[in-house]
Every structure is written in C-alpha cells, then in structure tokens.
Amino acid sequence: MKPEYKIISDLIDKDTKVLDVGCDDGTLMEFLKINKNVNIRGIEISKEKVQTCIAKGLTVIEGNAEFDLKQFPNDSFDYVVLGQTLQAFINPETVIKELLRVGNKAIVTIPNFGHWKVRLNLLFKGTMPITNSLPHDWYNTPNIHMCTIKDFVGFSKIINFKIFKSLALINENVSDINKSNLIFKNLFGELGIFLIEK
C-alpha cells in the first residue's frame, strides 16, 4: 500500500460518500471502506484494473476522468480523491474544476517535480529527470503536465480554489506545508497532498 493512503484516509470523515478517480486496483477504496466506513465508488481507465476491483467487490466505472466526470451531478460526493494523476491530464484545470463540482471537497496528490533529486538530475545530467516516483523517459511518460508543490499552491490562486490543508510527504513522514516553509517543503517533499474546496 502506498504510504499516502493512510494520510488521505485521515483527511476523510467517517460515513461519507467518496469517489476515487483513477482508483487503480482499488487498494485505497478498500482501505477507506474498512477504516472510514465510507460509501465509495471508483473510476478507472484500465479494463484490467476494473476487473481487479470487481473481483474485490468494489463498485467501479470504467472511464476516463477527463470526460466521464461530467456524468455526475453537482455535489454527488463528500470527497473526490485524485491520486498522483493530475499531471497526466490534457487539461488539469478542467479536471480540478470538475472534481470540485462533483465533490464538496477534493483530495489531490501530486508527485513533486521541485524535489531536490529532480532538480539535481536536470542540473547535472542535463536530461529529463528519472526518479523512483517518475520512472519514465521523456518520450513515453504519461506525465505531460508535471508541477511542483509551489506550482500547485500558485495554481489555487490562478483558478480560484481554496486549499484547506497541504501536506508534504518526506521519507514516509508527513508534515504541514505553510507559507514560511514552502520553499523547504518544495525542495524535500516527494509528494504534495492537498485538501481543497471551491
């Protein structure tokens, strides 16, 4: 299980209705179902992973978040979770707006492109960074819109959404991000985890 699942779970109230966008093999869905007794649904683009979810008894819709979120009415869910996929969308702005239309709150996690290893990689090698969490080459990466923790914070002002809680994951330890430590967290955080609202 990914280390951030526990952190995401801590951000979610019990007995709520949750949509996991890009739910993968349903690991987070199962974890939330057991720990928070949530009514949980998933959307997943891979047929194989949808099958895995069905085998776990999870309610999942095969679909693409970029096009298929529009079928849900406003405020269908208390929380919508988008784990490490924002950077893979053609239009991240539309996706964020859709998350916040469909859910009262959204939890977005992003792999931090501002991490020092990424920076050094580019600085010294002069090639597109390849790290544990970003294992692809530039020509085959699904991550077409990489951003940093700082970028995401700035994005909230550009397209107008509120960040309720921002957390950084460093060596499996979680810590708060605030104005005074943003530069530091943007350098050392491997993952940014944000609880947002419109």
Added chain:
Amino acid sequence: MNKKQNIKTLIVEKPLKLDCGQTINNFPLAYETYGSLNNEKDNAILVFHALTGDQFVTGINPVTKKDGWWSYAVGSGKSIDTDKYFVICANVIGGCMGSFGPGHENPKTKKIYGTDFPVITINDMVNAQINLLDFFGIKKLFSVVGGSMGGMQVLQFISNYPDKAKTAIPIACTSSHSAQNIAFNELGRQAIAADHNWSDGDYNSKNIVPDKGLAVARMAAHITYLSKKGLQEKFGRKLQERDDLKFGFDADFQIESYLRYQGSVFVDRFDANSYLYITRAMDYFDLVKQFNGNLSDAFKNTKAKFFIISFTSDWLYPTQENKDIVIALNAVGANVGFVEIESDKGHDSFLLNVPDFLKALKNFLDKSYAEKLS
C-alpha cells in the same frame, strides 16, 4: 415435436392489462429453474432471455436437444453458479416455447391467434414474469440478469418493481431501440411477410410454415450479432468444400453456407409469428420516452446495485448506449458499476465463451451475494 411434456407452466390467473389496451388472464407462462431455493429464499436470480432464446438456459434443451443458450454462463461452478443460486427463466409472452403466444388457440374463435394475437411490449413481458415471484414465495430476488432484449427486461423490471431485486445486470442492451435496430428488425419481418406461406399470419390453419422467410430473417439478424473482424477472421473468403469459384449462385463461400445453415436450423425451433411479435416488442421499447425524456426517473426509486456490461465489437447495442444507462443511474446517485469487455465476437459475445466477461459476471454476483445486501 412433443413439447408439452418437458415444459413447466404457470397459469397466471391474475388479469394482466397489456400496453395495447387488451387484458389477458388465465394465460400460460412457461418457465424452467436450475439449482435450489434456499430456506431464506434470498438466492434467486431471474434470467431474462433475448429475442430467440427460451426458458432452457443451460444443460440440454429438452425440446431442441441442443445446449441451453447460456450454457457458458449458467451452471454448476459457472458465473451464475447453480450450486449457489436458484435460477429462474421464463419464456416471454409472445414467444413459442410454451408461454402465451401467437401459436396459441384463441378461445373465442377456436382458431390459432396468428396475427390476431395482441401486440405485446417489454413492459408486458416483465409484468407477466413478476407472477413467478409470488409462485415461488420470493419477496426479493437476489438478481435480475439478461443480455440484449433480456437486458431491456432487466431495466424495465427495476423501473416497474424497484424493490424486488437486490442487484441488476443489464448486458449489451439499450434503454431505447435505435433507428438502426428497428431497421434490421423490419428487414426480418418483411422477409417473413414476403414468404407466400406466411399467408398474412394464418399459416397454421394451412399446415404450412414460412420457413424461407423466417430463415432469411435469421440470416440477416445473425450478421448483426457478429463483428466484421470476427467474420473476417473466421471465414475470410474461404470457399465451401470446393477448390474454385463455380460461377453460379450456390454457396461458394463458407460464410454463405454458414448463414444458410443458421437460417435452416432456426426454422425448426422458432415460430415466424413469434418472431414478428417479439421484434415488435423490442422496437417499441423506449424507457426514455416512458419517463418523458428523463431516463434517470426510471431508476430514482431503486436501491438495487447495478452492473452494466458492454462489448467493444458490439455495433448493434454499442458501448455508448450502455453508458447512457450508467449516466442516467449516476444522475440519481444509484450504485452502478460498468465495464466494457474487449471481444471481437460482436453482440453475441455475451452468449459465447468470453473469459473476461464470464469472470466479471461471476465476481460481481459472488461478491454482492457475500455482502448480504438488504
């Protein structure tokens, strides 16, 4: 063919008002069951058959002596596991495997109904079959399942009886028959009508059958059940038991021979007038219109857990039409899962050995049953 001795029949005494305005009562509903109903009576699955199906879902069909139409999916240890579930399937009214249909005698005229039989709808079919629940003493079905026209019956069933099934699995179907669907059905009906033997539907009294027309109807329909890729891979331009073209109109190609065979075996088991009535019922099916343009309203009162399944190569009831049902269900916050199964076997995929489909169906049913839904 001595059908009757192998057919279980429920005589439905309760009057049923049909959509056409007529009321029927004391009519036969032929059914079959597999597996056994448990003490809690919570393991029953009502399977709805498609256009040319019947109540003999699995095992050897006692009338045709062939495998049941859903033998891949239903049986001991299979997707719909008869060791675990009690499977019920009825022949639709309008059909020709024992249920009230155009081949029956009209008590008023003492003649076979033929085209005097009332036009029936998917709604009528479902309203006839609900009587099976009382008959077996089942308060709530564990599931309603069906593909193609069977899927339409699933949708209509939930809409009519929102609290009578815990789960619903409409497969490769639509909420509203498209112009293309109607066009193909009309082609089939006109093929039957063009057969001189059809005699305006009165062929029974003359002891003849419009077998040529019905065979052509089946051949045309059969093409719509397959995909171009599937046909090409199976038949290509392969010749039938000959080394070269014969410069005539015999079946030179294997695909011609295959279709002719499909047509010829079909006429032995199916009634031409039933074909007219059932295709008409499908054409009239428009759940969207029943709810004044808002399909979601059909499902707003149900707590049933849905699982919608479509197939990549099904161009008769394409994925988008199945997804429209998912969208309507999401709009009312229903519990709905959806998967599109990769298959080049066309619309017929749901009847064939498509492992991903059979696996998904089994997993959904078994996991949902373990959940003990209320």
